[in-house]
Amino acid sequence: MRFLPHTDTDRSAMLEKIGVSAMSDLFADIPAEFHLDEGSLNIADALSEAGIVRKFTRAAEKNRNATNTRYFLGGGTYNHFVPAVVDYIISRGEFLTAYTPYQPEISQGTLQALFEFQTMIARLTGMDVSNASMYEAATATAEAALMARRVTRKNRVVMAGSVNPRYRSVTANYLSRLDGEFVEVDMAGSGTTFGTDLDKLIAAIDEKTACVIVQYPDFYGSVYDLSPLRAACDAAKCLMVVAFSDVSAFALIESPGAMGADIAVGSGQPLGIPMGFGGPHLGLFTCKQKYLRQMPGRVCGLTSDADGKRGFVLTLSTREQHIRREKATSNICTNQGLMCTAAATYMTLMGDAGLATVARHSAAALQSLVSQLPDHVTAASGARFNETVLSFVDQEARDAFLAAAKAGDIFAGIPLEQIDSAAEPRHLLVATTEMVETDDINDYLAILEVTK
Amino acid sequence: MSCNDTTETTFKYSATVGIQHEEPLLFEHAHEAPESINLPGVNGDISAALSAFSRQQAANIPGLSEPETVRHFVRLSQWNHGIETGFYPLGSCTMKYNPRVNEQVVRLPGLAHIHPDQPQDTTQGVLELLYELQGWLGEISGLPHLTLQPAAGAHGELVGLMMIRAALDARGQQHRRKVLVPDSAHGTNPASAALCGMHTVELKSGADGRIDLDELKRHLDDETAALMMTNPNTAGAFESDVKEICQLVHDAGGFVYGDGANLNALVGVARPGDMGIDCLHINVHKTFSTPHGGGGPGAGPVAVNDMLAPYLPVPRIEKQGDTFALVANCETSIGPVLGTPGQIGVLLRAHAYISAFGRQHLHQIAGDAVLNANYILHRLKERYHVPFKGLCKHECLLTDEIQNKHGVKTLDIAKRLIDLGFHPMTVYFPLIVHGAMLIEPTETESRETLDAFCDAMLDIADACEAGDTEMLHEAPLKPFRRRLDETQAARNPVLVWQG
Ligand SMILES: Cc1ncc(COP(=O)(O)O)c(C=O)c1O
Numbered sequence: 001m002r003f004l005p006h007t008d009t010d011r012s013a014m015l016e017k018i019g020v021s022a023m024s025d026l027f028a029d030i031p032a033e034f035h036l037d038e039g040s041l042n043i044a045d046a047l048s049e050a051g052i053v054r055k056f057t058r059a060a061e062k063n064r065n066a067t068n069t070r071y072f073l074g075g076g077t078y079n080h081f082v083p084a085v086v087d088y089i090i091s092r093g094e095f096l097t098a099y100t101p102y103q104p105e106i107s108q109g110t111l112q113a114l115f116e117f118q119t120m121i122a123r124l125t126g127m128d129v130s131n132a133s134m135y136e137a138a139t140a141t142a143e144a145a146l147m148a149r150r151v152t153r154k155n156r157v158v159m160a161g162s163v164n165p166r167y168r169s170v171t172a173n174y175l176s177r178l179d180g181e182f183v184e185v186d187m188a189g190s191g192t193t194f195g196t197d198l199d200k201l202i203a204a205i206d207e208k209t210a211c212v213i214v215q216y217p218d219f220y221g222s223v224y225d226l227s228p229l230r231a232a233c234d235a236a237k238c239l240m241v242v243a244f245s246d247v248s249a250f251a252l253i254e255s256p257g258a259m260g261a262d263i264a265v266g267s268g269q270p271l272g273i274p275m276g277f278g279g280p281h282l283g284l285f286t287c288k289q290k291y292l293r294q295m296p297g298r299v300c301g302l303t304s305d306a307d308g309k310r311g312f313v314l315t316l317s318t319r320e321q322h323i324r325r326e327k328a329t330s331n332i333c334t335n336q337g338l339m340c341t342a343a344a345t346y347m348t349l350m351g352d353a354g355l356a357t358v359a360r361h362s363a364a365a366l367q368s369l370v371s372q373l374p375d376h377v378t379a380a381s382g383a384r385f386n387e388t389v390l391s392f393v394d395q396e397a398r399d400a401f402l403a404a405a406k407a408g409d410i411f412a413g414i415p416l417e418q419i420d421s422a423a424e425p426r427h428l429l430v431a432t433t434e435m436v437e438t439d440d441i442n443d444y445l446a447i448l449e450v451t452k
Numbered sequence: 453m454s455c456n457d458t459t460e461t462t463f464k465y466s467a468t469v470g471i472q473h474e475e476p477l478l479f480e481h482a483h484e485a486p487e488s489i490n491l492p493g494v495n496g497d498i499s500a501a502l503s504a505f506s507r508q509q510a511a512n513i514p515g516l517s518e519p520e521t522v523r524h525f526v527r528l529s530q531w532n533h534g535i536e537t538g539f540y541p542l543g544s545c546t547m548k549y550n551p552r553v554n555e556q557v558v559r560l561p562g563l564a565h566i567h568p569d570q571p572q573d574t575t576q577g578v579l580e581l582l583y584e585l586q587g588w589l590g591e592i593s594g595l596p597h598l599t600l601q602p603a604a605g606a607h608g609e610l611v612g613l614m615m616i617r618a619a620l621d622a623r624g625q626q627h628r629r630k631v632l633v634p635d636s637a638h639g640t641n642p643a644s645a646a647l648c649g650m651h652t653v654e655l656k657s658g659a660d661g662r663i664d665l666d667e668l669k670r671h672l673d674d675e676t677a678a679l680m681m682t683n684p685n686t687a688g689a690f691e692s693d694v695k696e697i698c699q700l701v702h703d704a705g706g707f708v709y710g711d712g713a714n715l716n717a718l719v720g721v722a723r724p725g726d727m728g729i730d731c732l733h734i735n736v737h738k739t740f741s742t743p744h745g746g747g748g749p750g751a752g753p754v755a756v757n758d759m760l761a762p763y764l765p766v767p768r769i770e771k772q773g774d775t776f777a778l779v780a781n782c783e784t785s786i787g788p789v790l791g792t793p794g795q796i797g798v799l800l801r802a803h804a805y806i807s808a809f810g811r812q813h814l815h816q817i818a819g820d821a822v823l824n825a826n827y828i829l830h831r832l833k834e835r836y837h838v839p840f841k842g843l844c845k846h847e848c849l850l851t852d853e854i855q856n857k858h859g860v861k862t863l864d865i866a867k868r869l870i871d872l873g874f875h876p877m878t879v880y881f882p883l884i885v886h887g888a889m890l891i892e893p894t895e896t897e898s899r900e901t902l903d904a905f906c907d908a909m910l911d912i913a914d915a916c917e918a919g920d921t922e923m924l925h926e927a928p929l930k931p932f933r934r935r936l937d938e939t940q941a942a943r944n945p946v947l948v949w950q951g
Contacts, residue, residue, distance in 0.1 A: 003551060003896050004895055005897065010899050011820075011823060014827045015823070018830045023823065027818075031694075031695065034722040041591045042587070043806065043810060044588075044807060046813055052557060058577070059578065059581050060561065060577055060578075062562070063562040063563065063578055064570065065565040079565070088522070089526070094529035094536070095534070096534065096536075096555075097537075098744065098745070099875075105931045105932075105935065106531075109529050109530065110528075113528055114747075115948075116478055119948040128948070135790065136603065138792075139603070164791070170788050170789060177648050179649075225505075252498070254505050254506070276566070276797045277563070279792050280798055301942070304937055306935045306936075306937075307934050316945060320639070321640050322638070322640075324639070331607075332607075333606045334604035334606070334735075336747075337746040350489065352514075354491065361495065363502055364496040365494040367499045368494050406571065406574075411567070419569070
């Protein structure tokens with residue numbers, strides 16, 4: 001077996017040293033009734049390396065992908081450009097095959113990359129501090145709700161119905177086993193506007209409220225002013241939590257920090273991480289400095305070594321499960337470390353200018369599409385970043401268009417009810433990135449025209 | 453405090469030892485912001501409505517040219533130790549070789565550049581691989597029903613406990629909220645229980661480091677929801693009473709949750725499900741060799757028996773006739789636990805690892821892992837204190853008791869190993885012994901490497917006895933950074949660069 005260095009001669013010699021006569025003696029402490037016969041499990045026969053490549057290639061060829069299809073899909077996962085350098089850097093064995101940097105003297109590479117990541121994420125989101133990642137956006141949102149409960153010592157969580165339904169349901173699920181109240185404010189009327197009704201949300205806040213969670217841009221792509229909510233949160237002494245699904249937006253529009261967020265969480269997948277059928281992605285978690293000690297997850301901090309040289313360590317570990325056990329701020333241990341290195345590399349390659357271009361092209365593509373729609377489809381109104389909802393007269397019309405687009409190598413959008421089960425089945429959630437070219441939009445419009 | 457003035461930050465020449473380089477923070481590279489790299493897409497206008505929200509102040513992400521970016525991160529990478537650079541015997545972490553072919557296949561466009569919400573008839577290939585993996589993990593664990601979705605081991609613990617809680621609730625036993633956790637357990641176990649709205653009671657380990665049956669019996673009652681058990685335990689010992697333990701918990705009306713972090717000792721040799729475990733998470737970034745990436749990503753699939761199967765989270769991967777589907781609706785499910793179908797790229801690497809061994813060789817994973825750990829134990833047991841006697845499984849536990857007499861602690865031993873070219877073992881875990889050193893070699897290390905590591909450990913033991921302890925306290929002297937001041941970092945946290 002090519003991953004195992006020992007020959008049978010090695011094994012015998014080692015067994016002899018240990019003082020046992022057979023491999024099976026090493027398992028004598030496992031009761032005999034539980035011993036399996038070798039080769040008895042129902043698992044495929046061993047494959048050579050060539051066999052693995054062949055098998056995976058065949059499987060991959062059955063999947064339509066972004067190299068042969070134009071993607072207008074979002075809903076939390078976006079087809080942004082991934083520069084070759086990003087994949088090269090995270091393929092380097094020193095980053096790829098290291099464990100969590102528990103021994104900082106020989107992990108300064110990972111640690112400095114994390115420190116740079118935290119700094120750039122804090123700057124992009126306009127927040128004071130960032131941790132070193134959560135799993136993905138939905139669990140990050142749930143963790144934000146939990147953190148707000150700790151900070152405020154209150155346990156009522158209010159969430160806008162215009163937050164991605166997946167973030168909502170995961171948060172609801174996390175909170176459902178704990179004391180306290182979880183209130184989802186239905187964005188009624190959003191059935192037509194597909195946006196966030198702040199008045200309605202603010203009306204749901206009371207003095208028991210620990211936090212209000214909104215998404216910005218919201219699930220439907222709507223961009224709106226959060227200052228009324230900030231004022232309401234101040235009045236009720238609760239935290240304003242802002243979730244987001246495409247952090248690249250903040251190179252173009254005002255950041256959650258500038259909008260007054262106390263905690264901002266969301267997806268960093270757009271920062272150089274492929275869609276990958278949903279993972280591994282990157283959960284971002286940022287907050288104001290004063291709440292730092294209630295933050296979940298690992299953080300990297302600056303310090304110096306015995307010679308006074310600058311260095312980095314994982315810090316504030318007394319918040320974490322290996323020390324605090326059931327009182328920890330979170331149970332998270334393994335996080336998305338390598339994806340932080342990917343995002344740090346991506347942001348370094350891009351800089352302000354590149355990030356702004358990504359965001360502007362993403363938004364411009366949407367604007368181009370929306371401004372040329374034929375009469376039988378309507379787009380949700382108001383400011384949208386790179387995502388919106390298109391409405392058809394009925395499901396039949398929408399599905400006919402989707403099928404024709406698919407035949408024309410376009411994934412034209414996600415049927416809204418696929419994510420938002422409350423939605424009428426005639427809407428389409430449509431997203432654009434810098435990977436959408438003018439020709440793609442023209443093809444999209446042409447298909448819309450012929451499926452009228 | 454400004455973080456700029458804590459320490460020396462500028463380097464006239466970058467070379468330190470030979471051509472290992474110092475590298476400033478990217479924020480310290482002084483030059484004008486580069487132009488945007490050439491990006492595709494629509495270079496048109498954004499809507500007027502959106503313009504009203506334009507960001508007023510630039511984020512101040514400096515950006516470097518491509519050659520500078522590559523050099524920056526390559527230099528950083530060179531300050532890291534990884535499994536490809538050398539031995540990494542972190543106990544409980546299972547740092548084994550990560551096959552390169554796995555990296556190659558997950559980058560195929562048909563696996564990397566696909567969206568979880570694209571039509572399912574265009575993702576049959578990936579669903580088929582995942583479905584196959586589900587079946588294999590069911591076989592390996594002896595627990596046939598799977599969710600692949602949990603993002604890591606700790607997430608799997610939470611999901612498993614949610615299922616147990618749902619099963620108890622379905623029996624009308626809302627009062628069962630007590631989770632028994634041995635004092636040797638990983639910290640995620642009690643933290644996950646708390647997140648699931650349960651409270652933990654710690655079980656004191658017996659004199660042999662194993663679960664003490666009397667202690668267990670004392671705490672089992674009609675409020676018990678579950679026992680969380682790690683087998684082999686975190687001292688590297690197999691809980692030989694596992695059958696009786698499970699029986700006791702079941703008789704008391706509770707479930708047995710298996711922490712599968714140590715599954716590497718059992719793969720292909722024995723199955724937790726056969727022993728009475730009801731629910732097990734599998735850290736594929738340990739047992740199935742997916743790279744740890746400097747902290748993640750991992751994946752923590754959970755395998756359960758028939759009793760818990762109705763409660764599996766959604767979406768589930770099912771086979772319906774000849775097609776595969778992500779199925780989201782199920783009445784009894786605990787509901788969604790992640791916003792995406794899971795850590796797919798990680799799971800596909802695990803598939804490739806299992807494929808390489810196949811039915812024929814799978815048991816050799818556990819075989820060589822346990823052989824290697826016992827070999828190390830055998831070579832070191834005369835010179836280091838072994839708290840629990842007997843054969844170990846895939847990892848062996850030592851303490852610093854002998855070296856303490858010379859004023860040397862586990863931390864010193866660990867740091868000295870760095871100077872000798874090895875990543876230290878896991879230190880100060882498990883908590884049930886003083887000065888723990890938990891050594892896990894895995895199956896992918898050669899005898900030559902094991903011997904070199906043991907020689908290093910014996911040299912350290914010699915140095916202690918010879919009173920040559922100064923260098924142990926000072927260690928490490930050779931790497932690019934010496935011991936770092938963790939107190940300073942925590943007291944005055946600087947998490948972002950202010951420069
Ligand atoms: C025994 C044990 N249990 C649970 C965990 C948690 O797993 P993860 O880090 O994948 O969340 C670990 C990993 O560090 C472990 O060693």
